[in-house]
Every structure is written in C-alpha cells, then in structure tokens.
Amino acid sequence: MDREYTIIGTRMTRTDSLAKVTGRASFTADLKLPRMLCAKVLRSPHPHAKILNIDTSKALRLPGVRAVVTAADAHGVKWGVFRYTQDHPMIAVDRVRYVGEDVAGVAAVDEETAMEALDLIQVDYEPLPAVFDPEEAMKEGAPLIHEEYPNNVNIHVHIEVGKVDEAFARAHLVREDTFHAPGEAYSTLEPYAVVASYANGYLDLWVPNAGPHVRAKALSNLLKMPLNKVRVRRINVGGHFGSRSEVSPGDLVTSLLAIKSGCPVKLVLTREENATCTRQVHDIKATIKTGVNKDGTITAKEFRVVYDGGAYSSTGPIATSIPYYVYEEAYRFPNVRYDGYRVITNKGIRGMYGCHGRAFLGGNEMQLDMIARELGMDPMEIRIKNGLKVGEETATKSVIISGGLEEPIRLAAAKANWAERRAGLKEGEGIGMGCVAVMCGFPMGFRSGSACYVKLNDDGQATIVTGICDTGMGNESMAIQIASEVLGIPVEDINLVNADTEATNLDPGAYSQAASFVGGNAVKRACEEAKRQILSFAAAKMNHPVEDLDLKDRTVVSKTDPLKKMPMRWIVREAFFQGKPIAATGAYMPKIDFQREWVKNPYGQMAGTYSFGCSVAQVTVDRETGQIRVPYFVAAHDCGNPINTMAVEGQMEGSVLQAGVAVLAEETRWSQGWLLNPDLLEYKVPLACDMPEIEPVIVRSNDPEGPFGAKEGGLTTRMNAYSAVVCAAHNALGVPLNEFPLTPDRVLKALNAAKSGGES
Amino acid sequence: MERFKVNFQVNGEPVELDVRPSETLLETLRDRLELTGAKEGCGLGACGSCTVLLDGLPTRSCIVLTAEVDGSEVTTIEGLAEGEKLDPVQESFMEKGAVQCGFCTPGMILTARSLLDRNPRPTREDIIRSISSNVCRCTGYKKIVEAVEAVSSTETPET
Numbered sequence: 001m002d003r004e005y006t007i008i009g010t011r012m013t014r015t016d017s018l019a020k021v022t023g024r025a026s027f028t029a030d031l032k033l034p035r036m037l038c039a040k041v042l043r044s045p046h047p048h049a050k051i052l053n054i055d056t057s058k059a060l061r062l063p064g065v066r067a068v069v070t071a072a073d074a075h076g077v078k079w080g081v082f083r084y085t086q087d088h089p090m091i092a093v094d095r096v097r098y099v100g101e102d103v104a105g106v107a108a109v110d111e112e113t114a115m116e117a118l119d120l121i122q123v124d125y126e127p128l129p130a131v132f133d134p135e136e137a138m139k140e141g142a143p144l145i146h147e148e149y150p151n152n153v154n155i156h157v158h159i160e161v162g163k164v165d166e167a168f169a170r171a172h173l174v175r176e177d178t179f180h181a182p183g184e185a186y187s188t189l190e191p192y193a194v195v196a197s198y199a200n201g202y203l204d205l206w207v208p209n210a211g212p213h214v215r216a217k218a219l220s221n222l223l224k225m226p227l228n229k230v231r232v233r234r235i236n237v238g239g240h241f242g243s244r245s246e247v248s249p250g251d252l253v254t255s256l257l258a259i260k261s262g263c264p265v266k267l268v269l270t271r272e273e274n275a276t277c278t279r280q281v282h283d284i285k286a287t288i289k290t291g292v293n294k295d296g297t298i299t300a301k302e303f304r305v306v307y308d309g310g311a312y313s314s315t316g317p318i319a320t321s322i323p324y325y326v327y328e329e330a331y332r333f334p335n336v337r338y339d340g341y342r343v344i345t346n347k348g349i350r351g352m353y354g355c356h357g358r359a360f361l362g363g364n365e366m367q368l369d370m371i372a373r374e375l376g377m378d379p380m381e382i383r384i385k386n387g388l389k390v391g392e393e394t395a396t397k398s399v400i401i402s403g404g405l406e407e408p409i410r411l412a413a414a415k416a417n418w419a420e421r422r423a424g425l426k427e428g429e430g431i432g433m434g435c436v437a438v439m440c441g442f443p444m445g446f447r448s449g450s451a452c453y454v455k456l457n458d459d460g461q462a463t464i465v466t467g468i469c470d471t472g473m474g475n476e477s478m479a480i481q482i483a484s485e486v487l488g489i490p491v492e493d494i495n496l497v498n499a500d501t502e503a504t505n506l507d508p509g510a511y512s513q514a515a516s517f518v519g520g521n522a523v524k525r526a527c528e529e530a531k532r533q534i535l536s537f538a539a540a541k542m543n544h545p546v547e548d549l550d551l552k553d554r555t556v557v558s559k560t561d562p563l564k565k566m567p568m569r570w571i572v573r574e575a576f577f578q579g580k581p582i583a584a585t586g587a588y589m590p591k592i593d594f595q596r597e598w599v600k601n602p603y604g605q606m607a608g609t610y611s612f613g614c615s616v617a618q619v620t621v622d623r624e625t626g627q628i629r630v631p632y633f634v635a636a637h638d639c640g641n642p643i644n645t646m647a648v649e650g651q652m653e654g655s656v657l658q659a660g661v662a663v664l665a666e667e668t669r670w671s672q673g674w675l676l677n678p679d680l681l682e683y684k685v686p687l688a689c690d691m692p693e694i695e696p697v698i699v700r701s702n703d704p705e706g707p708f709g710a711k712e713g714g715l716t717t718r719m720n721a722y723s724a725v726v727c728a729a730h731n732a733l734g735v736p737l738n739e740f741p742l743t744p745d746r747v748l749k750a751l752n753a754a755k756s757g758g759e760s
Numbered sequence: 761m762e763r764f765k766v767n768f769q770v771n772g773e774p775v776e777l778d779v780r781p782s783e784t785l786l787e788t789l790r791d792r793l794e795l796t797g798a799k800e801g802c803g804l805g806a807c808g809s810c811t812v813l814l815d816g817l818p819t820r821s822c823i824v825l826t827a828e829v830d831g832s833e834v835t836t837i838e839g840l841a842e843g844e845k846l847d848p849v850q851e852s853f854m855e856k857g858a859v860q861c862g863f864c865t866p867g868m869i870l871t872a873r874s875l876l877d878r879n880p881r882p883t884r885e886d887i888i889r890s891i892s893s894n895v896c897r898c899t900g901y902k903k904i905v906e907a908v909e910a911v912s913s914t915e916t917p918e919t
C-alpha cells in the first residue's frame with residue numbers, strides 16, 4: 001500500500017501503555033484522598049419483597065461510622081435511558097426486585113467498621129412471589145414486578161417491512177428454529193469502584209465509565225444537582241464491553257455518602273458484587289423463520305425474540321433492537337417482521353454487551369447453513385448472495401455508504417483457504433462462517449456528536465481537549481495519533497485532556513462504536529482548523545502562497561520548494577504576538593435521521609456508517625465426550641482504514657476470546673434468583689491455553705465520512721465470532737444445536753435428540 | 761488485636777511492619793505501602809491480577825498473608841524498571857501492543873519476567889502454559905504471547 005499518511009495506519013505504540021506497564025496507571029480503586037472513608041452496601045437478600053421498615057440507628061451509633069444512607073436520602077428520581085423507561089430508583093425505596101439490590105450504604109473509617117455497621121442495619125422485608133423465567137413472567141397471573149409493565153413486558157419493539165406473509169407463502173423453502181443462550185458475565189477484570197468527593201457544592205467522581213458526559217447527566221438527575229456541579233473525572237478503566245455504559249447504583253450510593261459525610265468516600269465492589277449487582281448480559285431466546293428462493297435469495301424473515309431484562313429497564317429499547325439491527329445491516333431482507341420483547345424478571349440488572357444477541361445471531365447464521373445445505377449451496381455463497389452492498393438500504397432504511405459484506409467474506413475465506421479447508425475436513429472437524437455489520441454510533445439526540453478543542457502552546461506543542469473516553473481499547477492514543485497526523489508534530493508533543501466533564505465537551509462515549517468515527521472526526525476537524533490558522537500566519541510571515549504550505553516534522557514546509565521552511569513554534573509565537581493564539585474547535589455530528597425512535601419509529605438512517613465483518617472458525621468435536629475445541633480462527637473486519645493497525649488487531653483478537661471461545665463455556669447459572677457463579681472460580685473465562693491460533697484480517701473500505709477513512713475498530717468480530725463457532729460445530733456434527741453455550745452436556749444432548757428424532 | 765512483626769524486602773528496600781494476622785500481602789502492598797500496581801481482580805486466587813514475585817516466583821498476593829512473607833523478597837511491578845530504564849518485558853509489552861486496559865498487565869509482566877528468569881528460551885507452549893495462570897479479558901492473549909517470545913529471542917540466555 002502506498003503510504004499517504006505519516007502516522008495513521010502504523011503499528012504505533014499506544015501512548016497510554018507506558019503508565020500501564022510500570023504500574024503507575026491509576027484505576028479508581030487505587031485512588032486515595034485525604035480523610036477518605038470506606039463504603040459498603042447493604043443488599044437485598046430477597047428476589048422480590050416489600051420493604052416495611054429500615055432502622056439505621058444502631059449502625060449510626062457504631063464508633064467510626066460517618067454516614068448511613070437509604071432511599072430516604074435520595075430524591076425519589078428514577079433512572080432510565082429514555083423518559084418512558086425511568087423505573088430504577090438505584091437505591092430501593094419500598095420494594096426490592098432482585099437479590100443484591102442496593103438497600104443502604106455505610107461510610108466508615110475502615111472496611112471492618114463499615115462491614116460491622118451493615119450487620120447493625122435492621123431491614124424488615126415482606127417477601128413477595130417472584131418470577132425468574134421471562135416466558136413465565138409474560139403469562140397471565142404471573143407476579144407483576146412493576147405496575148407500569150403489564151405482563152412484565154418492559155419493551156416491545158415491532159418492525160414490519162414489506163409483505164411478510166405473502167413472501168413466506170411464495171417461498172421455495174421455509175425453516176423455523178428456536179435458539180437460546182443464557183446470560184453471561186462481562187467479567188471486566190477491574191471490579192466496579194467509585195470514589196466520590198463533595199466540597200463547596202461540587203461533586204467530583206472517579207468511576208469506571210464509558211462516557212463521562214452521559215454519566216454526569218444521569219447523576220445530576222438522580223441527585224437533583226445542576227449538571228455543572230457534577231464532575232466526572234478521567235480515570236483508567238479496566239475493561240468495559242458494555243458494562244460501564246450506564247450509571248450504576250454504586251454511583252448514587254457513594255455520592256450520597258460523600259455528600260452526607262462531607263468526606264471523600266471510596267466504594268470498591270468485590271468480584272461477586274460486581275457480577276451480581278452491576279450489569280449483566282441478557283438471556284435471549286430467539287425464534288427465527290426464514291424463507292428463501294431456489295437460488296438461496298432470502299425473501300422473508302420473521303423473528304420473535306425474548307430478552308430476559310432482569311429487574312429494571314436499563315438500555316431497554318436499545319438492547320431489544322441491536323441484535324436485529326446488526327443482522328439487517330449485513331443482509332438484504334425485502335420482507336421482515338421483528339418482534340422483540342424485553343421482559344422484566346426478578347434477576348439482576350442487564351445492559352448491552354459487546355456480543356449482545358448471541359442466540360439470535362448464532363441462530364440466524366446456523367439456520368442459513370441448514371438452508372444452504374438443503375439447497376446444495378456453499379455457506380459462503382449464500383452469504384455473499386444476500387449480503388448488502390454499498391448504495392443499498394437496510395430493511396429499515398439506512399443507506400450503506402462504504403464497505404459491504406462481500407469483501408470481508410472473500411478476504412476471510414481467502415485467508416482461511418475456505419474451500420480447501422472445507423474439502424479436507426476429517427471426521428469430527430467442522431468449519432463455519434459468521435457475519436454481521438455494525439452501526440458506528442446511533443441516535444442519541446444532541447449527544448450523538450462530539451466536539452474537540454486544540455491549542456498550540458508556545459513551544460510549538462499542542463494540547464487537545466476531547467470528551468473521548470478510553471476503557472481499554474486505545475481511544476486516547478487514537479485521538480493523539482489523529483492530532484499528530486494533522487498537525488505534523490510527533491505524538492510526544494501532544495498532551496491530551498479527555499473524558500473530564502469539567503474540561504471537555506460533549507461526546508457520545510466509548511459505546512455505540514462512535515469513538516473513532518465521531519470523536520475522531522471532531523479531533524481531526526479541530527486540528528485542521530488549527531492547521532489552517534498556522535498556515536495563514538506562516539504564509540504572511542514567509543511571504544509564500546498558503547496553498548503550497550504544509551506541516552511536517554514540527555515545521556512549516558513548502559510542498560514544492562524543500563528550502564522554504566520555518567519552525568512551527570516561530571509561527572505559534574508570532575500568533576501570540578499578534579494577540580491571536582492558535583486555538584481551534586472542531587465538531588462532528590453524524591448524519592443520522594433523528595426522527596428515528598427505537599420503539600415508535602424504527603425506520604430511517606440509524607448511523608453515519610457501518611462496519612462489516614466475517615469470521616471463520618474451525619472446530620474439532622469429540623462425539624464421545626461432547627467436548628469442542630477451536631484450534632483455528634480467522635477474523636476479517638472492515639474498519640474503513642485502521643488508525644492504529646495493532647490496536648485494531650488487538651480488538652479483534654480480544655473479541656475472539658469474548659465471543660468465539662466464550663461460546664464453549666460462558667454462562668451465568670441461577671437458582672431462585674440467586675446467581676450461582678458470581679466469582680472467577682465458578683465462572684470460567686478463557687485463558688491463554690484455551691485460545692485458537694488467530695489470524696486477524698483488516699479490511700479497508702476507506703469510508704468517505706470517517707476520519708482518514710476510519711469506521712470502528714473491531715466490533716463486528718465481537719458480534720460474529722460466536723456465530724462462526726456455532727456454525728462450525730453444526731458443520732462438524734450435522735445436527736441442530738439450539739442451546740448455547742456449546743458445553744459438552746448440551747452437545748451430547750443435541751446428538752442424542754438427533755439420534756432419536758432423526759433430524760439432520 | 762494480635763499483631764505480628766514482619767521484616768521483608770520490597771523492591772530491594774527493607775520493610776518492617778506490624779500486621780494483623782489476617783492481613784494479605786496485597787492489602788499490605790496497596791493500602792500500607794501505596795504500591796497499587798498489583799490489582800485485586802477477584803480476591804480469591806483465580807485471576808492473577810495481584811501477582812507479585814515472592815523470592816522470584818510469581819505469587820498471588822491476595823491469598824498470601826503478610827505474616828507469612830517474613831524474611832522474603834517481594835518484587836512488584838513498581839520495582840521492575842531501573843529508574844527510567846524499563847525491563848525488556850515491559851518494553852516488549854508496549855511495542856507488541858500487549859496492553860489494552862492494563863488491569864492484568866502488572867501481573868502478566870511479572871509472570872513473564874519470572875518465566876524468562878527461570879527459562880530464558882521458553883517455547884511458545886511454555887509461554888502459553890505459564891501465562892495461563894493469569895486472566896486477561898481484553899487482548900485474547902495473542903499479543904502477550906508474542907511480546908514474551910520477542911524478549912526471549914533477544915535476551916541472551918545464561919550459560
């Protein structure tokens with residue numbers, strides 16, 4: 001490839017990595033402030049109960065206890081992402097709806113005292129009938145968990161495009177299957193923690209978050225404080241994957257304790273609390289019906305998907321829709337009906353996940369393979385045939401401006417030697433392919449855009465100020481790299497101020513895949529404006545036409561005359577002299593249809609652009625034990641154009657772990673509303689020895705809107721790796737696999753069912 | 761409450777402390793010595809994010825009592841670099857992109873350092889086996905393995 005860029009597209013060492021390899025990078029739990037107190041939370045021992053009375057008087061009398069808070073100290077405001085989903089008080093008022101729900105908080109001089117104080121709080125509960133299975137919860141007569149949701153249906157998303165029933169009637173072949181995947185734990189390696197400090201009417205917060213601006217807004221609502229008095233500060237975040245997008249009950253409890261005690265307060269959750277009381281992954285059951293023509297063209301799709309939403313709304317409407325969207329963004333559906341139901345149960349709160357929708361996505365792709373087999377088609381061929389291309393619209397009317405599904409499929413297949421590998425499979429081996437496309441950003445009103453400031457300092461170095469947030473993927477480094485490219489100065493000349501609501505401007509945050517496409521664009525525009533200012537001063541000072549000037553190696557250079565140049569800092573100083581320091585703002589708002597609404601109007605442009613991806617997995621299956629292994633994996637992801645090639649690969653490789661290997665084992669297990677495997681001994685996450693050989697393939701579609709052509713850095717792999725593995729397992733075994741994850745017991749069950757049922 | 765007097769070395773410096781019998785080495789390092797490079801990912805020996813070197817061997821400091829380390833030598837991530845000069849493992853983790861969120865990184869680096877000290881030319885399988893004691897939720901381990909391999913091929917093995 002010809003190198004148009006100096007630093008974009010290189011394997012640059014991430015700017016945040018020095019602090020991390022030396023142990024100097026601070027995470028929330030590492031912070032220590034003067035007079036800081038330790039917080040602990042009293043949690044509900046019931047899945048569903050009325051709170052009759054809370055007596056904190058004994059706890060308050062314990063020496064060393066500085067504050068106790070309950071809902072009486074909160075302001076009766078409920079949290080929900082949308083006006084119509086505000087149902088979560090974050091600290092229980094008169095009812096608890098899941099085991100582990102926050103009931104009271106204590107701040108004390110040390111951990112022992114705080115723990116002792118929890119034992120002294122007397123809560124009188126009246127247990128209520130509870131319901132744990134979403135299908136049960138939807139039945140007439142099931143215990144009603146919130147008055148406002150009849151049949152416990154929290155959200156119903158209905159999408160209808162074309163003439164679905166007619167298309168099924170005319171289809172050459174119709175298949176209907178149901179797939180189920182239980183919930184999972186995000187298992188970010190950093191357990192949740194909050195530090196809150198309140199002084200002079202201002203609340204400062206350090207908390208693992210994926211978007212400080214949305215977090216501050218939520219807390220200002222919950223605390224009834226003006227937004228400018230709630231300051232969410234930048235802090236390193238030990239992984240996110242969807243779990244840190246939203247405000248968490250711990251944020252409210254810790255803030256209330258800091259306000260009440262007048263001291264900084266730190267809450268650190270245990271691993272078990274992190275799994276039980278922060279967000280979890282939705283359990284999903286998807287019934288999928290597909291009609292095709294003789295040539296494999298998909299003519300009709302119908303979906304009924306039930307999401308176990310746990311006790312509260314969370315990102316409800318979004319979570320109920322995303323699995324469908326990342327699928328319709330990949331394939332052409334002329335006629336489609338989608339009914340997604342998010343159902344309230346007496347289980348912990350749920351959120352979005354990097355690989356949200358596994359049963360739906362894996363199920364769709366496995367069913368496509370079953371259809372391909374009946375039609376005598378190659379799984380690759382049927383995917384290419386139905387894949388969306390540039391210029392086409394998705395079923396719900398989003399235009400694809402770059403990429404398309406075919407190239408990632410072809411490149412993944414080429415890397416994996418798809419045809420040869422398939423032909424050469426031995427007994428017990430299988431190969432499969434999974435595809436999705438992912439929106440880069442989605443409608444969040446005026447919060448969908450990002451703004452950046454840049455100032456040039458008197459030594460010719462730059463400071464950029466952006467709301468971009470880094471939860472581990474390298475967004476900070478990405479912002480600096482973009483600034484370096486535009487300003488022609490090395491990354492070490494650039495200081496970053498980011499993710500701090502006091503200093504930075506609005507940004508959608510590190511979810512919805514907007515960081516590089518939206519935030520990166522704002523950084524680029526701000527730096528371009530600064531560059532324009534520098535060059536116009538330089539043109540005057542050097543007496544040279546501005547069109548022929550450029551910035552390179554800290555120098556203003558002529559594009560045509562190598563002798564014509566001047567150090568950039570001279571120009572910057574000149575600008576100071578003239579009272580016009582180099583400072584600029586840049587903003588980017590993606591081209592989204594803001595009439596679009598998740599439930600009421602799910603049609604129109606969803607996002608500025610879409611990334612496409614295809615994963616190929618090879619598995620081996622032991623038919624005796626049901627044990628599956630994944631020895632080989634290819635992930636092809638269309639990131640538009642990589643800003644940092646190594647960082648994009650890293651996202652893809654991590655995605656193979658979280659979806660492609662997780663599908664063999666990861667699941668949360670429950671009994672009567674109790675999470676049975678909240679710790680890392682019982683909930684086993686993949687280790688180095690479990691990983692396949694991974695070949696990441698970066699696909700470049702050079703997006704016309706993205707900064708330097710970039711889209712997002714790896715989410716398609718997170719969304720399709722699961723599918724690739726279940727398809728490979730299906731290929732190896734030749735029987736439907738409807739229950740995920742593919743643990744040995746489930747595999748053996750599927751084999752036995754096929755033996756007795758004769759299903760192929 | 762009963763206390764124990766403990767003497768040990770941390771990153772080459774002698775430390776003398778009175779500790780509670782139940783105090784873990786991780787608590788001592790993080791809360792008393794302000795060495796927060798070792799992280800608490802699980803608190804029960806499952807994840808390796810609290811790994812330090814105890815007399816050169818990777819050890820989960822969340823399940824070791826400080827009272828037990830009397831007379832030992834503890835190395836934490838803060839003690840690995842010599843001033844500004846990074847250990848080759850630290851450098852390699854940076855260069856190879858083996859660091860994402862960084863929460864597992866101190867434990868991973870110390871585990872790898874100890875492996876290379878004991879076995880300067882490990883095979884890929886040796887590396888995978890060794891770091892399989894530690895969880896990383898972000899990287900998929902590929903670049904961590906590559907980072908360790910790169911060090912082993914540049915460091916001259918002792919003869």
Ligand code: FES
Nearest residue numbers: 803805807808822
């Ligand atoms: S914190 Fe010690 S092993 Fe996880």
Ligand code: FES
Nearest residue numbers: 861864896897898
């Ligand atoms: S880099 Fe995040 S856990 Fe390893």
